Amino acid sequence: MRDDHAERFPAEALATLDAWGYRALQVPEEYGGRLTSLEELSAIGRVVAGRDPAVTLIANSPLGAAMPVWLAGSTAQRRAVADAVLGGAWVALGITERAHGADLLASETTVRRDGDGYLVDGEKWLINNAGRARYVCLLARHPDRTGMRSLSFVLMDLAALPPTAYTVLPRITTHGMRAAQIAGIRFHGARVPAGALIGRPGSGLELAAAALAITRTLVPALSLGVLETALRCCTAFLRDRRLYGGAATDIPYVREELAAALVDLRAAEAVARACVRAPHLLPDLVPVTSAVTKYLVPRTVEDRMRQLAVVLGSRSYLREGHWSGLFEKLRRDVTLFGLFDGSEPVVLSALTAQASCLDAPADPRRADALFTPEAVTGPLFGHATGPFAEDDPVTAGTAEACAALARHTADPVLTGAAGALRAAGERVRAEAADALDPRSLAGQQFADRYARLFAATCVARTALAAGETPPWLGPGLLALLEPGRRMPRERAAALWDDVLAHTATGSGARAGTGTAEHPAAPAAALARGGEAR
Structure with missing residues (x-):
């Protein structure tokens, strides 16, 4: 600070x-x-x-x-x-x-x-x-x-x-x-x-596109660290804040907003992880994956930071006090992740230009490795990445993923999300047949829907590959497909314990000499990350 x-x-x-x-x-x-x-x-x-x-x-x-x-x-x-x-x-x-x-x-x-x-x-x-x-x-x-x-x-x-x-x-x-x-x-x-x-x-333009595709893949994942710290910062303050005879976190609206932030974080994590694996495992799809993650992950983080600022109130505007006024800095800084290496209109135009890949038949199994729990390593820069994806094996698996999710009838939110995902897939594929000007409003709106479909499919296929359907999954899918929709109050209440657990033990959590006002340095988390491979 x-x-x-x-x-x-x-x-x-x-x-x-x-x-x-x-x-x-x-x-x-x-x-x-x-x-x-x-x-x-x-x-x-x-x-x-x-x-x-x-x-x-x-x-x-x-x-x-x-x-x-x-x-x-x-x-x-x-x-x-x-x-x-x-x-x-x-x-x-x-x-x-x-x-x-x-x-x-x-x-x-x-x-x-x-x-x-x-x-x-x-x-x-x-x-x-x-x-x-x-x-x-x-x-x-x-x-x-x-x-x-x-x-x-x-x-x-x-x-x-x-x-x-x-x-x-x-x-x-x-x-x-x-x-x-x-x-x-x-x-x-x-x-x-x-x-x-x-x-x-004379190869500068195509080389610039290839270079930006890699950096546009990496940068959005970094923004997740900002949302994670912001969520911990807000939760720590609101748990100690006394209002109306109790803690601020006893207020249902506060719990709902913090739970929604955790849902957004979990969904964006799955999207970023699948897309950052693509240069290793599916380099021919990088023109799509880089645009999807570059557009949607920073936007999700920025939108959620705005909502957290509302919950945090005046403390979100101060450069001192709780955690040395860190939230104010995080909110300023995070906007650059969305601008870096291409603003939203630039990235959406690039994604609209990939629409033809939705018309080509694709084997969804070809994308399975993007969603497995195992870490990936291997050559990074030995693959030639063309300017256009020939097909889209990720959304080729949308219908199959929807059918698998719909079988979880004990979770009505999840079955509803499966129906929304199926409808989104049908709409985007129908629209992809039209000739769209990437710089037009219609082209930009199509790219937004395609990005949300692709991202939600990544989230669904990641959960299915792990054999898990956690309680945040349904709300996470709906948050991507229908931004602005509030999750049911009962689901937010059920996720509250997850919020408390995550904000207490997330990467960079307080340890050692840290205090509520000054979280400890993440040396241990860095060391764990360095040993990941």
């Missing part, structure tokens, strides 16, 4: 993570790191995010920024970046420009052939760690090319450039993530060797 108030780079927190070995998770195992599983990284990163979202944003930036190198870089480029990151250096990603935003083809930064090398000119904007980076993966335009093949990524080694070749622009102030160092970089005829291009000349 002191770093946040001072808008100060969180050097102490990052040094603690470095000492634990977090940097090794930013480099694939074959290049000297210990990254073998995005699922493992997201689980550990979520613990860090629960302590400070700004720290997790910075700590995971070397992997995300260097993604073009891991996907298409030469062996020499990969080794150079790996050695730098493991040695304590930072990597930055320069894609967007102030005047063009997500319109990458309008990029004005250029890379021109000059003898046996290239000259780079232009400015990139909104770059995390801009002033601290050793390497920048820069998207630039070839002036002699037009269209889809006019862009390339260039690996800029700032340590090898003269000081006159580039300027780090003044830091940009933000509402949240105040400890992060976000700025821009301008290059002035910076000369780089021919080997600085990443991948084939």
Whole structure:
């Protein structure tokens, strides 16, 4: 909180993570790191995010920024970046420009052939760690090319450039993530060797799409740590808050809202986990899974944070007091997870473009591995991911999942959710046959329904794969399919003990020297996460 108030780079927190070995998770195992599983990284990163979202944003930036190198870089480029990151250096990603935003083809930064090398000119904007980076993966335009093949990524080694070749622009102030160092970089005829291009000349646009698909998969899972801490923060305060002759948590509305937050957390966990396994197990579906999780998980977290703020009342607005005013910071910071690597309209447009995959026949068994309890590891960047998914084996199993859920007649909420899921599947498949403009309102609305169908199917198939139908499952499915619908009061009351158990023992729970005002550091949780594989 002191770093946040001072808008100060969180050097102490990052040094603690470095000492634990977090940097090794930013480099694939074959290049000297210990990254073998995005699922493992997201689980550990979520613990860090629960302590400070700004720290997790910075700590995971070397992997995300260097993604073009891991996907298409030469062996020499990969080794150079790996050695730098493991040695304590930072990597930055320069894609967007102030005047063009997500319109990458309008990029004005250029890379021109000059003898046996290239000259780079232009400015990139909104770059995390801009002033601290050793390497920048820069998207630039070839002036002699037009269209889809006019862009390339260039690996800029700032340590090898003269000081006159580039300027780090003044830091940009933000509402949240105040400890992060976000700025821009301008290059002035910076000369780089021919080997600085990443991948084939002209492959920048497809490489950017592939890189963003991976980071859009990882970032949403980190936001779950924010909701988890917010739920603990609110529950701890409200259990001690005396109102109307009893604890605030004796009020039915308060219990219902806290139970709804736990339901949202559980459902979003299942969605994020299934999608973060896709790059390992079903890379051809990543164009869909990355868009679904990037849109729906941060949105679920943000919506629930707003409701928790209502329950917490004035304490949600204070920068001091209960847990040092942490909730106010969490609520500010969490909004960046939804903006990072593509805002909602951008991601929904990308998902609408995948609609044709719903028309193709698909074997639902092909997606079974996304939902099994066993952890996954394996090559991350050896699979070619195309721009479009050929089919959708996840929602191909929707009807089967609905039939299995409907057999649980002892739980009327669950059987009702099964019916809602079946109806959603029928509607989305019927709409997918229409030609939809991804940028139109109708296209965006279709993408929202498709994302909710896909996510709810992930939740259902995950529960069925584990052989469990917990009491939160029905409300969790309905919350995804029919946002804003309140769960039955009796179900919320039945979930109250689960809320108390989770807020007492969740990852990063108070232990050791922690107090109600200051939760202890998550060293034990980090250690457990590090041993997960």
